[in-house]
Amino acid sequence: MITLTACERRRLKKIATSYTAGYQLVVRIRIVLDAAHGYSSNTIARRRGVTVDTVRLWRGRYRSQEGIKSLTDRPRSGRPPTFSPLQRAEIKALACRPPAETGVPLSRWSCPDLAREAVTREMAPAISASTVRRILAEDTLKPWQHQSWIFIRDPAFAAKAARVLDLYARRWDDLPLGDDEYVISADEKTSIQARCRCHPTLPRARRG
Known part of the structure; x- marks a missing residue:
């Protein structure tokens, strides 16, 4: 006991x-x-x-x-991940785009198709379909499985994603953050836009 x-x-x-x-x-x-x-x-x-x-x-x-x-889990030996966080993000972003938008004559992506397209776009020198499958399986949310998702079309996605991913790793401009530096993530609350009020708050109504 x-x-x-x-x-x-x-x-x-x-x-x-x-x-x-x-x-x-x-x-x-x-x-x-x-x-x-x-x-x-x-x-x-x-x-x-x-x-x-x-x-x-x-x-x-x-x-x-x-x-x-x-x-807690003990440190494990082994080789480091083959693909960087940015490469993983780019592959997930590619999976979020309909194949027709990339010029590929497909109705939907398969992991072998994504692997070939990732190499064609020089996201990685080589990648297998099984590795693509593992990368996509990492996320709880899988936007590429939903038609109503807002697909990523920003041509500067890689540069913008790299800055965010570096902050997740506590780095900025290739330098590690100090112990007194913090990364704070903020977003709008669902259905509530983060903007100033147009009208002052009204006082509580009196009960008759």
């Missing part, structure tokens, strides 16, 4: 109910919280939709290692 302090329990519950925490981390934290409540590994596995071995792994790591730090 795992024993948690009041501070640990509050911190774990806060992350477990967060909308920004990763799904895998939330599941692992809920496994630990269930274990702290005294549930067996079999019961936790049924509650969380995972295998018993997964439950044993994460409750064991939490109990024997550095608490919440043990629930």
